[in-house]
Amino acid sequence: MNREIRKLRQSFACAFRGVLSCLRTERNFRIHITAAVYVSVLALSGRLEVVRCAVLCLCFAGMMSAELLNTAIERLCDRQVVGYDKLVREAKDIAAAAVVVCAGFCVAVGALFFLREGAFWTALAFFEQRPWAAGLLFASVPAALLFVFRFH
Secondary structure (H helix, E strand, O other): OHHHHHHHHHHHHHHHHHHHHHHHHOHHHHHHHHHHHHHHHHHHHOOOOHHHHHHHHHHHHHHHHHHHHHHHHHHHHHHHOOOOOHHHHHHHHHHHHHHHHHHHHHHHHHHHHHHHOOHHHHHHHHHHHOHHHHHHHHHHHHHHHHHHHHOO
């Protein structure tokens, strides 16, 4: 039993190490995390229904998972081949395409929820009524940009 718990703990430690590695080295992963935070703020301030928030969370999880898998594939390919290899290039392109497809569907879901359901306008009204909240949101942008482009 104790050994099983240790193995489980080690599995989680490896997973978190993978996430931290991707955070440190992959700008696109940091972009996805930053976008998820801002979309979440808009969803909460736009009073998006709980089920729609859950769907957004699934979109975030899918998007970040796709980016993590893309990064893993790229690193394995780079490790195995020195120089140019057509199949490696195709594998990396296909992995990147999976990320783009996932991102496209995430944007479509967000557009449906925020524009069609009116959550975007509700969020704008929320920030209009609370200038301090709008100020905090705008003040967070430089920190977000530093996180995306300078974090290591």
